[in-house]
Amino acid sequence: MANTHNRSLELEVTVISGEDLRINDRPIKNNAFVTVKADSGGSLSSLQDSTKPDVQSESYPYWDEKLHVDLPAGSRYVVVEVCRRSSAAVDKLVGTAWIPVSDFVGDYTPENYLHFLSYRLRDAQGQRNGIVNISVRVITSSYKGTAASSSSSSSPSVPKFGIPVDREKTGGTVTGMPVWYPNQWKS
Amino acid sequence: MGSCFSDVRGGQQAVGGTRQGPIGGGGGGGNNGGHNDAVDHFFRARGQPALFSQIELSLSASKLRDLDIMSKSDPMAVVYLRKTDGKLEELGRTEVISNSLDPAWIEKISLAYQFETVQHLIFHVYDVDTKYHNLPVKTLKLKDQDFLGEASCVLSEIVTKQSRSLTLSLHNKNLQVGLRNLGTLTIHAEESVASRTAVEITFRCSHLENKDIFSKSDPFLRISRVVESGGSLPICKTEVINNNLNPTWRPLCLSMQQFGSKENPLVIECFDFNTSGNHALIGKLQKSIADLEKLHKERNGANFTITASHHGHEKVLRSQLFVDQFLEKQQYSFLDYISSGFELNFMVAVDFTASNGNPRNPDSLHYMDPSGRYNPYQQAIMEVGEVIQFYDSDRRFTAWGFGGRTYDGTVSHCFNLNGSQDGYEVEGVEGIMAAYAGALHNVSLAGPTLFGQVINRAAQVAGHSLSHNHSKYYVLLIITDGVLTDQQETIDALVRASDLPLSILIVGVGGADFTQMEKLDADNGIRLESSTGRVATRDIVQFVPMREVHRGSISVVQALLEELPGQFLTYMRARDIKPRAQMPL
Numbered sequence: 001m002a003n004t005h006n007r008s009l010e011l012e013v014t015v016i017s018g019e020d021l022r023i024n025d026r027p028i029k030n031n032a033f034v035t036v037k038a039d040s041g042g043s044l045s046s047l048q049d050s051t052k053p054d055v056q057s058e059s060y061p062y063w064d065e066k067l068h069v070d071l072p073a074g075s076r077y078v079v080v081e082v083c084r085r086s087s088a089a090v091d092k093l094v095g096t097a098w099i100p101v102s103d104f105v106g107d108y109t110p111e112n113y114l115h116f117l118s119y120r121l122r123d124a125q126g127q128r129n130g131i132v133n134i135s136v137r138v139i140t141s142s143y144k145g146t147a148a149s150s151s152s153s154s155s156p157s158v159p160k161f162g163i164p165v166d167r168e169k170t171g172g173t174v175t176g177m178p179v180w181y182p183n184q185w186k187s
Numbered sequence: 188m189g190s191c192f193s194d195v196r197g198g199q200q201a202v203g204g205t206r207q208g209p210i211g212g213g214g215g216g217g218n219n220g221g222h223n224d225a226v227d228h229f230f231r232a233r234g235q236p237a238l239f240s241q242i243e244l245s246l247s248a249s250k251l252r253d254l255d256i257m258s259k260s261d262p263m264a265v266v267y268l269r270k271t272d273g274k275l276e277e278l279g280r281t282e283v284i285s286n287s288l289d290p291a292w293i294e295k296i297s298l299a300y301q302f303e304t305v306q307h308l309i310f311h312v313y314d315v316d317t318k319y320h321n322l323p324v325k326t327l328k329l330k331d332q333d334f335l336g337e338a339s340c341v342l343s344e345i346v347t348k349q350s351r352s353l354t355l356s357l358h359n360k361n362l363q364v365g366l367r368n369l370g371t372l373t374i375h376a377e378e379s380v381a382s383r384t385a386v387e388i389t390f391r392c393s394h395l396e397n398k399d400i401f402s403k404s405d406p407f408l409r410i411s412r413v414v415e416s417g418g419s420l421p422i423c424k425t426e427v428i429n430n431n432l433n434p435t436w437r438p439l440c441l442s443m444q445q446f447g448s449k450e451n452p453l454v455i456e457c458f459d460f461n462t463s464g465n466h467a468l469i470g471k472l473q474k475s476i477a478d479l480e481k482l483h484k485e486r487n488g489a490n491f492t493i494t495a496s497h498h499g500h501e502k503v504l505r506s507q508l509f510v511d512q513f514l515e516k517q518q519y520s521f522l523d524y525i526s527s528g529f530e531l532n533f534m535v536a537v538d539f540t541a542s543n544g545n546p547r548n549p550d551s552l553h554y555m556d557p558s559g560r561y562n563p564y565q566q567a568i569m570e571v572g573e574v575i576q577f578y579d580s581d582r583r584f585t586a587w588g589f590g591g592r593t594y595d596g597t598v599s600h601c602f603n604l605n606g607s608q609d610g611y612e613v614e615g616v617e618g619i620m621a622a623y624a625g626a627l628h629n630v631s632l633a634g635p636t637l638f639g640q641v642i643n644r645a646a647q648v649a650g651h652s653l654s655h656n657h658s659k660y661y662v663l664l665i666i667t668d669g670v671l672t673d674q675q676e677t678i679d680a681l682v683r684a685s686d687l688p689l690s691i692l693i694v695g696v697g698g699a700d701f702t703q704m705e706k707l708d709a710d711n712g713i714r715l716e717s718s719t720g721r722v723a724t725r726d727i728v729q730f731v732p733m734r735e736v737h738r739g740s741i742s743v744v745q746a747l748l749e750e751l752p753g754q755f756l757t758y759m760r761a762r763d764i765k766p767r768a769q770m771p772l
Contacts, residue, residue: 027429058429062437103721108650108687114762116686118714118722131714131722 009071009105010139011078015051017062018082019131021094021121027059031085032094034132036067039077039098047072053085059130068139076101080132082121095121095129104136111138240300240444240520241379242346246281247291248312248357250370254333259286260314262335263324264372266296269307269339278308280324283315288370294324298342300378300522303748305573306342310372312357334360336369343577345376346522349768352376381443382520386476389512390425391435393488394505398459398467403430405460406469412445413452413473422446422453427460438512441476449476455508457491468493470504483513519766521752524759527766529658531578531751532585533571534648535619536641537564537604538667539591539626540634543697546627552668552697553627563696563733565620567666570744571692572616575662583612585648586619589641591630598633600640635672638665642680642691649689657764660688660755668697671704675718681707682717685724690754692747695732704730725757 015034022028030053037048049067071078078101082094097119104115115136123129246264254260263283267275281292300306313332336357345353357369390408398404407427411419422445425436446453452473458466470491474482482489488507495502544551554562561569576582586604593602603611605622606629613622642663649661671677681691693708695701707715708730715723729747759765 056435060426097720099721100719103683107683108647108653110654113653116724116761118724120716120720120722122720 008073011069012137013067014135015063016133021059021130032061035081038071038075040075095123240382242300243295243377245375248372249289251288254314261285262290265311267309302752303745310338312336338372383517384443387438387440387514389438391509391511393507395432405429409456411454419454483510524766527768532661533575534585534663536587536665539588541632542669567694582615585611586622592633600637601644636669637673639676639680646684649687663691665693679717682723691728693730701732
């Protein structure tokens with residue numbers, strides 16, 4: 001289960017590149033851009049950020065752009081949307097990746113670890129459509145309570161460093177159980 | 188191995204020259220910033236390592252025996268490599284220094300540092316008689332000289348030290364402790380400058396010919412190195428750019444180890460990508476790195492040529508190659524990290540499933556032969572352990588078993604091989620062997636073959652170590668006789684572990700069909716995908732069946748180790764982690 005943490009997080013997400021992006025099964029021509037936001041909905045500007053479109057590259061775009069996204073307490077996913085900007089018409093959705101917060105929070109690594117992550121994108125029909133490569137780092141965490149564990153197996157808390165913490169330690173490390181999506185995609 | 192471009196997705200990605208990001212930086216997904224299968228296969232088949240570091244040894248000695256009556260000894264040193272068959276291969280000799288019992292020789296001896304083997308070095312010091320002094324050192328017959336002493340060590344012992352120096356006591360050939368002190372020999376190892384030099388080049392082409400019928404060409408470049416035998420050997424290729432006759436590719440990063448020297452001629456070919464794998468050659472040209480640098484400075488283009496079909500003449504094309512960016516840089520080498528204190532931590536997981544056969548039965552893969560001959564498990568542990576042990580300062584290794592029924596009657600998929608409750612570590616390779624032998628008595632074989640728990644545990648250990656420092660890199664060796672039953676769970680565990688300082692080596696023993704295991708080793712460019720849609724950040728798995736026949740002087744298992752330094756460097760460079768002692772590059 002995704003880790004339901006009780007604190008808000010500030011994320012630094014570097015959107016690096018995309019691979020094999022298509023619309024209607026044809027490689028896109030140019031102008032792909034990425035929006036990263038928290039799953040708890042809303043279009044508050046602090047809750048989402050977008051890259052510039054990559055004008056030059058086609059279906060293998062390269063952005064290498066840093067975005068800042070706030071993750072409110074209780075968020076379970078970070079949503080990464082790849083779209084193609086069209087000058088004539090409305091932006092077209094290429095694909096979306098739902099990134100469980102547990103993939104970069106509460107796993108085996110220290111809190112400010114730089115995570116390099118890659119995800120399969122799914123288009124609006126749920127079909128596989130390319131890969132997006134990002135890196136994520138948690139910047140600060142304002143503590144609002146203890147980290148609740150929603151996993152059945154627990155292990156001793158990971159020693160944290162660099163952040164003076166004044167809380168009781170409950171065994172709260174998620175040991176990487178597969179995450180269940182709201183809708184289970186078929187491959 | 189087949190063509191390097193045999194699958195579309197993998198084929199479209201850059202190979203061999205991408206920037207050292209974990210994801211290749213330039214659309215080169217599972218390619219680790221390094222390896223082109225065809226290249227590796229070519230080198231390995233000829234017994235040569237693919238990527239290695241050139242080392243130069245400088246020798247000096249002190250308090251040598253004085254054998255001459257009127258003056259002091261005139262010493263010369265000879266360096267040998269002891270091969271697996273015990274024979275000595277001479278690597279080189281120093282010059283003769285007159286009249287000195289504390290010589291510091293100037294002549295250096297070169298050799299290639301190979302991470303994946305244990306390189307035994309033997310040093311002999313001779314006193315050369317005056318009548319030979321003006322002859323070239325190579326021509327001297329050693330049996331005519333006076334023997335002063337011998338020393339031996341393993342190359343890894345020298346290069347892992349911060350000082351990169353080792354001092355050894357000289358002894359007699361038969362290791363008899365002589366009455367007199369024979370003195371000491373000091374060996375200092377230095378990597379050649381080439382191991383740290385790299386160039387980053389941005390290529391652009393203009394006026395490429397159109398090879399496609401309904402659209403434009405999909406061009407990519409392949410760069411090969413000319414070899415002495417006259418052929419050329421691919422070292423890297425760019426990514427494919429769709430539908431463009433004037434493409435600019437992402438920067439290629441080439442290390443000097445790949446291109447040899449700046450003057451070495453390189454063949455640059457431009458192909459039109461075809462999903463069939465039959466790429467059409469648009470044109471080619473030959474330039475060295477120095478030539479490319481010149482093209483960049485002068486902002487000139489170089490014309491491609493193509494062999495005209497009828498006459499065999501080279502036809503000069505309108506298509507041109509430009510070097511938009513050329514950046515020479517120094518990067519830290521693997522040994523830079525190791526000698527500054529970075530370590531490789533070895534972990535072993537042994538298969539205790541019933542398919543191995545009852546250990547008391549001579550047919551069992553776990554049978555301990557009273558003659559002392561190693562079973563496949565012992566062999567794999569030794570071959571990997573004896574190489575890696577030099578890179579771990581405290582020699583405490585992790586040893587697990589999986590698929591066995593332990594003392595409490597339950598089957599465990601990750602139990603401590605030493606039978607202890609809380610500690611999974613043992614001392615030295617001999618400690619692993621002892622724990623293994625003990626476990627064969629105390630654990631009964633069960634099943635099924637599941638890797639997920641062991642991988643998760645290893646990932647946990649690697650991840651926790653990051654809280655303390657970033658200088659430990661973990662190597663997990665899984666030795667198994669059987670085919671996985673939890674393929675998806677294993678893939679999930681591997682994907683989660685791919686972003687950690689961890690590499691996984693899997694050795695298959697026995698006669699099972701391991702095709703399914705080869706899918707875990709993403710050498711074909713297809714990145715592993717977990718059940719949650721996450722894709723592996725790096726290719727951290729190497730798999731080899733032990734029964735594979737291997738030409739060349741290293742074993743199949745040791746060939747697995749070849750990729751480790753590359754995987755280590757990819758991890759460190761992607762995070763901009765530098766060696767501790769900040770020596771200037």
